[in-house]
Structure formats: C-alpha cells, structure tokens
Amino acid sequence: MNEIVNPESLLGAKEAGAKESGAKSEGVTETFFGGCPHDCPDTCSMLFDVKDGQLQGVRGNPDHPMTRGGLCVKLKDYEKRHYHPDRLLHPMKRVGPKGSKQFERISWDEALDTIVARWKAIIDQYGPQAIAPYSYLGNQGLVHGLNGGDAFFNRLGATVTERTFCGEGSCTAWLLTVGPTAGLDPDSYIHSKYIVIWACNSVSTNLHHWAIVKDAQKRGAKVVVIDAYASRTAKGADWHIAPKPGTDGALAMALINAIIAQGLVDQDYVDNYTVGFEALKERARTRTPEWAEGITGVPAADIRTLARELATAQPAAIRMGVALERHYGGGQTIRAVTCIPALTGAWRHVGGGVTQFGVWEHPYRFDVICRPDLIPEGTRVVSNLQIGRALTGEMQLDPPIMSMMCWNSNPVTQAPETDKIVAGLMREDLFMVSAEHFISDTASYADILLPATMGAEMEDMILSWGHLYLTYNTKCAEAPGEAIPNNEIFRRLAARLGFEEENFKWTDSECLEHYVDWSSPACEGIDLAYMREHGFARLKVGTPDDRAPHRAGNFPTPTGKCMLKVEGATNFVAPPFRQMYEGFQPGEALDPLPDYLGPRESHANDPELAARYPLNIVSPKSHYFLNSCYANMEDKQRGQGEQFVMISEADAEARGIRDGDRVQVANDRGAFKGVARITDDVRAGIVVATLGYWRQLNEGTVNSISSGAFTDMGHAPSFSDNLVEVSRAN
Numbered sequence: 109m110n111e112i113v114n115p116e117s118l119l120g121a122k123e124a125g126a127k128e129s130g131a132k133s134e135g136v137t138e139t140f141f142g143g144c145p146h147d148c149p150d151t152c153s154m155l156f157d158v159k160d161g162q163l164q165g166v167r168g169n170p171d172h173p174m175t176r177g178g179l180c181v182k183l184k185d186y187e188k189r190h191y192h193p194d195r196l197l198h199p200m201k202r203v204g205p206k207g208s209k210q211f212e213r214i215s216w217d218e219a220l221d222t223i224v225a226r227w228k229a230i231i232d233q234y235g236p237q238a239i240a241p242y243s244y245l246g247n248q249g250l251v252h253g254l255n256g257g258d259a260f261f262n263r264l265g266a267t268v269t270e271r272t273f274c275g276e277g278s279c280t281a282w283l284l285t286v287g288p289t290a291g292l293d294p295d296s297y298i299h300s301k302y303i304v305i306w307a308c309n310s311v312s313t314n315l316h317h318w319a320i321v322k323d324a325q326k327r328g329a330k331v332v333v334i335d336a337y338a339s340r341t342a343k344g345a346d347w348h349i350a351p352k353p354g355t356d357g358a359l360a361m362a363l364i365n366a367i368i369a370q371g372l373v374d375q376d377y378v379d380n381y382t383v384g385f386e387a388l389k390e391r392a393r394t395r396t397p398e399w400a401e402g403i404t405g406v407p408a409a410d411i412r413t414l415a416r417e418l419a420t421a422q423p424a425a426i427r428m429g430v431a432l433e434r435h436y437g438g439g440q441t442i443r444a445v446t447c448i449p450a451l452t453g454a455w456r457h458v459g460g461g462v463t464q465f466g467v468w469e470h471p472y473r474f475d476v477i478c479r480p481d482l483i484p485e486g487t488r489v490v491s492n493l494q495i496g497r498a499l500t501g502e503m504q505l506d507p508p509i510m511s512m513m514c515w516n517s518n519p520v521t522q523a524p525e526t527d528k529i530v531a532g533l534m535r536e537d538l539f540m541v542s543a544e545h546f547i548s549d550t551a552s553y554a555d556i557l558l559p560a561t562m563g564a565e566m567e568d569m570i571l572s573w574g575h576l577y578l579t580y581n582t583k584c585a586e587a588p589g590e591a592i593p594n595n596e597i598f599r600r601l602a603a604r605l606g607f608e609e610e611n612f613k614w615t616d617s618e619c620l621e622h623y624v625d626w627s628s629p630a631c632e633g634i635d636l637a638y639m640r641e642h643g644f645a646r647l648k649v650g651t652p653d654d655r656a657p658h659r660a661g662n663f664p665t666p667t668g669k670c671m672l673k674v675e676g677a678t679n680f681v682a683p684p685f686r687q688m689y690e691g692f693q694p695g696e697a698l699d700p701l702p703d704y705l706g707p708r709e710s711h712a713n714d715p716e717l718a719a720r721y722p723l724n725i726v727s728p729k730s731h732y733f734l735n736s737c738y739a740n741m742e743d744k745q746r747g748q749g750e751q752f753v754m755i756s757e758a759d760a761e762a763r764g765i766r767d768g769d770r771v772q773v774a775n776d777r778g779a780f781k782g783v784a785r786i787t788d789d790v791r792a793g794i795v796v797a798t799l800g801y802w803r804q805l806n807e808g809t810v811n812s813i814s815s816g817a818f819t820d821m822g823h824a825p826s827f828s829d830n831l832v833e834v835s836r837a838n
C-alpha cells in the first residue's frame with residue numbers, strides 16, 4: 109500500500125476553493141483518507157490514490173471496523189464519476205427553452221453577478237421569502253452537504269424548507285420514545301443472538317452492516333427480515349416475513365400484544381425504566397395476532413413465534429429501515445417497534461435493543477452550521493416533498509416562490525408528484541439555480557448552472573447516521589474545469605451580498621473546527637489534527653463489545669425512561685431537517701400511545717380508489733444507483749438494467765402481461781413505464797419498481813405516481829402508500 113499522506117500540509121491555501129494540487133510529488137501515486145459522501149448509513153472510510161492531482165482509484169479503508177476494506181458496487185470505481193465525460197465543468201446559462209438542456213458557458217463572475225442581481229430584484233419586489241433553497245443528502249458532508257447552505261439562506265431571509273425525504277418521521281417517533289440516543293450500535297450486532305431487519309434492504313443500502321449481520325449469523329444468530337417483498341436481503345435471512353405494504357404497525361402492535369399475553373415481559377425493566385406500561389398494555393389488548401393476520405397477511409402463529417423468539421433469544425436486535433415510515437402510519441409504527449426492546453429487556457445486553465440513527469450521539473454543532481439565529485421572525489416553512497404544489501401555485505403562497513436554488517438534490521426524480529414539479533420548473537418567471545455535477549433531470553430546468561466539486565476535490569467531514577465513527581475527507585485531487593465546492597459558492601454569494609458574519613468567511617478547515625464539538629466527551633482525544641492523521645475515529649460512547657447504553661434506563665428523555673406513553677406530545681420535524689428553525693412546527697396533537705394507522709391509499713380505507721388502482725407499489729432503492737446518483741453512468745446502468753416492474757404471476761396474467769413486456773404504471777398523479785418482471789418475489793396485489801432512474805433517460809420515473817401527502821409524524825413521505833394500475837404499454 110502507498111504511504112497515507114497527512115493532508116495538513118496541503119491545507120495552506122487560505123482562499124478556500126483555490127486550486128491546490130493534492131499530489132506533493134510529481135509522477136508518484138500518493139494515498140489520502142476519504143469518506144464516502146453519499147446518502148448511505150455506512151459512511152465508508154475510503155483511501156484515495158492520487159497521482160499528479162488526479163484521482164487514480166479508490167479503496168475501502170481496511171482499518172475501519174465497518175468499512176473493512178470494501179466499497180459497494182456504486183463507489184468501487186468512484187474515479188470514473190469524477191472524470192465522467194458528462195461532468196459539468198463550467199458555469200452555464202440557459203439559452204434555450206426551459207428543460208431543453210441548451211446552455212452556454214459563462215464565467216463565474218457572470219454567473220454569480222446574475223444570481224445576485226436577480227435575487228436583489230426579487231427581494232425588492234416580493235421580499236426574501238420568494239427565494240427558496242432546495243437541498244438534501246446528495247452530499248453528507250458537514251461543510252458541503254445537507255446543511256451547508258442553511259446559514260446563507262437563513263441570513264438571506266429566504267423561505268425555510270423542510271427536507272423530510274428519508275427517516276424524519278422516524279426521528280420524531282424515536283425522539284418521543286427514547287430521546288436522542290444512538291441506541292444499539294450497529295457494530296454490536298456481532299454479539300446479537302436474534303436479529304430482525306425491518307423494512308431495510310441492507311444488501312443494497314447498508315452493505316457493511318449486513319456483513320456484520322452475516323458474521324453474527326455464522327456464529328449462530330437467527331436473522332429475520334421483515335419486508336413486503338423478497339429483497340436481496342430477505343433472501344439471505346433465515347426467515348422472511350412479508351406483511352402487506354403499510355401494515356407493519358399492525359404487526360408491531362400484535363408483537364406487543366403477544367409479548368404481554370405470553371408472559372414474556374421483563375417486568376423489572378419495565379417497572380424501573382419505562383413510563384406508561386399499563387396504558388400500552390390496555391391499548392394492545394385487542395391488537396391480537398389474529399387481528400393483525402387479517403390486516404398484514406402474516407399468520408397469527410408466526411406473529412406469536414416472532415414475539416416469543418424476540419423476547420427470549422437475547423441479545424435481540426432490531427434494525428429499523430427508513431422504509432418503515434413511508435406510509436400514513438409510519439411514525440406510529442416506529443413508536444411501536446421502539447417500545448419492544450424495553451418490554452423484553454433487550455436493552456440490558458450488548459447487542460440488544462433497536463437501531464435507528466447513530467447521528468444522535470455525534471457531536472455536530474447544527475446551531476453553528478445552520479445559524480437559526482439569523483432567521484427573520486415569522487419566516488414561513490415549505491416542505492421539499494411538496495415543492496411541486498408550491499411552485500405551481502397550488503399552495504397559494506404569498507409571496508410566490510420566484511427563485512429556487514437546488515444543490516445536493518434532484519427532486520425531479522426523487523421527490524413525489526413529479527409532474528407538478530416539472531410544471532413548476534417550467535414557469536418562465538421562476539429563476540432557477542442548480543449547483544451540480546451533471547445536468548440532472550432537475551438541473552435541466554436551471555437558468556444558471558454551477559459546477560460543483562466531487563468527493564476527493566474538497567475537504568470535509570462526512571456526517572454519519574449509520575455508525576459511531578467520525579469520518580474525514582481530504583481535498584487531494586484537482587477539480588476538473590472550474591468546479592468549486594458548494595461552500596465556496598455560498599461564500600462568494602455571501603461576499604457579493606455583503607454578509608458580514610464571520611462564518612461566511614471561514615475556510616472549509618475553519619468550518620470543521622467550529623462544526624464539531626471537539627470538547628465533548630464523545631470526542632475525548634480526538635481533534636481535527638487526529639482526524640487528518642487517522643481518517644476516522646470511533647466516538648467515545650462505549651465500544652461495540654461493551655456498549656449497552658440503556659442497560660439501566662438512562663434514556664435521554666425528560667423522564668430518563670423509555671416513553672411507552674407520551675402525554676401531550678405534538679408533531680414536529682427534527683430541527684436539522686428544517687435549517688434548525690423552530691417556527692411553524694406542524695404542532696398537531698399526537699396519540700399518547702403507539703397504535704396501528706392503516707395506509708391512506710388502500711382497499712380498506714379507499715375502496716373507490718382501489719377499484720381503479722388495485723395494486724400497492726413499493727419503490728425501494730436500486731442496487732447500482734444511489735438514489736438518482738450513478739443512474740447516468742453506463743456501467744451502473746448495465747448492472748442495474750432498465751427500469752423494471754416486479755409483478756406476480758397472478759396479477760400479470762389477469763392483465764395479459766408477459767415477462768419482458770413493456771408496461772405502464774399509472775394513477776391519477778402520473779405514469780411511468782418499465783419492463784415487466786414476473787416473479788414470485790412479490791405477492792399478488794403488490795408491484796415493486798426501484799427508483800433513481802433518470803426521467804431524461806426513461807419514460808417517466810417511479811415518483812411520477814407518488815403522493816406528496818405527509819405521514820402521521822415528522823412530515824415524512826408516503827412513498828409506499830400509493831395505489832396504481834399496471835397495463836401493457838403500446
């Protein structure tokens with residue numbers, strides 16, 4: 109292996125964004141620490157091999173306990189993404205009709221001057237709230253990622269946008285029940301004797317955790333996957349349980365019922381470390397396995413068996429996937445599942461409990477990153493999930509949104525109600541700015557395109573929501589063309605707008621000094637210099653072999669206990685997903701207890717709709733794409749194949765569909781096309797189509813049919829709460 113270079117010496121350039129050569133020695137390949145910046149819980153520690161300022165290749169860091177030297181199929185040739193011939197290299201302005209992808213090269217000065225002039229004119233006429241930011245986790249860096257532009261837009265006085273694509277309803281439910289704890293460490297699953305992976309296709313989306321699960325399985329652990337279809341992960345399990353989409357909450361409530369009814373409660377744990385057991389017991393009394401069988405399709409006997417094994421095969425672990433929240437009752441489902449380890453006492457054990465997001469114990473200083481103190485009082489909030497409604501006027505916003513800046517996000521493929529989004533982006537009077545790597549489906553509609561840097565071209569630390577390590581990323585390769593980091597874009601805009609706050613002048617390195625609470629106990633012995641030298645650091649929150657954070661309660665809730673019942677709770681979105689703004693939280697009263705809330709679009713709830721659109725669609729992530737990233741790269745397209753629609757033999761036969769036929773999937777919101785794949789992996793009544801395919805390369809996208817309606821908590825998306833019909837396409 110090449111010697112790993114400490115990048116300290118490379119960080120002398122005071123003007124961030126200035127071109128520095130990553131390689132110190134001409135013609136010599138050197139190795140630098142990187143961090144995978146993508147929206148993935150694994151946040152792999154990487155090694156960048158760089159020669160003459162060019163990224164030659166990437167490898168997983170063999171020293172990282174979770175990465176273990178391996179990268180997934182998406183990232184294993186990351187350098188190809190850096191130097192893809194379609195990479196956006198220069199600022200551009202639109203010279204053809206919106207969406208036509210006709211652009212002309214301009215200078216950075218012209219691009220930024222145009223943006224500032226247009227924004228000043230909009231602010232003069234409509235006020236700053238007529239401008240809206242739009243970003244998500246296309247990059248997970250603390251500096252250049254999700255919250256990277258928040259301070260800038262908060263200072264501007266723009267509309268605050270909620271970004272609740274993935275896990276935010278789960279966050280609300282989790283925080284209400286157990287508080288901001290990282291819960292069960294994903295690394296500790298090696299000690300688990302029973303592992304339930306619930307609504308997560310780990311093989312495609314949490315690969316390195318799956319490796320730990322498989323190791324535990326080899327050591328005798330039983331692995332159960334609960335998912336509506338036979339995913340790659342379900343096929344590797346000892347037991348696949350397949351509830352109907354959106355009915356997981358009924359299964360969870362029946363598990364609670366069966367644990368109590370079978371006398372499997374750890375009463376000592378419940379008495380000492382929980383609040384509300386008697387009320388939950390009463391709520392669960394009628395949620396029997398037989399009741400749940402009628403809703404979920406899972407046999408009552410299986411539910412009883414699962415309850416018994418979960419309670420007795422300790423340490424028992426539950427890994428909740430983000431898909432668990434994606435139907436109307438998703439928040440209540442997460443609450444119910446989160447109660448289970450407290451009932452069984454699984455928290456007593458290393459390797460027992462439940463995993464949501466590790467991020468809650470990472471010492472990130474979101475207030476410093478986002479500067480919510482700069483938000484003008486009364487600033488409104490608009491959801492990223494409903495941006496189509498906002499842009500088209502359906503929301504009747506006053507002032508209307510007259511400009512949107514999009515970075516780290518591609519709503520045309522990833523947000524629901526695609527047709528409305530496209531209609532909104534086609535508005536001639538909307539001034540649209542995109543910072544991007546490629547001319548994505550969304551960037552196609554931009555008036556100004558800004559070329560952004562990629563992984564090895566910028567310094568950052570990568571936020572992790574799926575493990576308990578800090579991850580450093582070295583700026584070690586030269587950016588092609590004129591690409592600059594996202595944070596440099598905001599620095600330059602801030603300077604042009606006369607923002608005097610010191611944070612707008614910090615270099616990326618200075619941002620990192622401020623964005624992490626290095627003095628927190630979790631960072632004992634760790635500072636930025638350590639990160640540069642080692643690439644990653646395990647937080648001081650216990651080791652995988654001894655961590656049992658709730659062995660004796662110690663839940664970071666107001667009572668210090670697990671809240672099986674929460675009196676007076678109201679709905680909210682966790683602040684990091686709304687620029688740390690506390691204004692205009694949803695605020696509606698929540699049921700004090702968990703329960704089952706059925707899907708909004710279902711045969712039971714809306715028979716008229718179901719008569720026209722009888723099939724539930726589930727839209728998991730594609731194995732070779734990362735959300736919509738990589739879906740424009742030929743080798744990933746070859747691996748993934750064209751957009752397919754998994755359908756049961758019975759449903760296909762009823763519609764005269766043969767394997768390989770081109771089919772249309774439609775409802776009142778829109779349609780997309782794909783190739784029928786007749787399979788036993790889905791049961792009758794369900795179709796599965798993975799997402800991420802680009803609209804400009806396919807006929808429609810999966811989200812053409814998705815609803816922008818929120819679920820019950822945290823303004824989460826209802827991607828798995830949609831009815832459709834499938835027919836042969838002409």
Ligand code: SF4
Pocket residue numbers: 144145146148149150151152179180181182183315316734
């Ligand atoms: S996408 Fe996930 S598994 Fe793949 S390299 Fe990045 S962090 Fe690792």
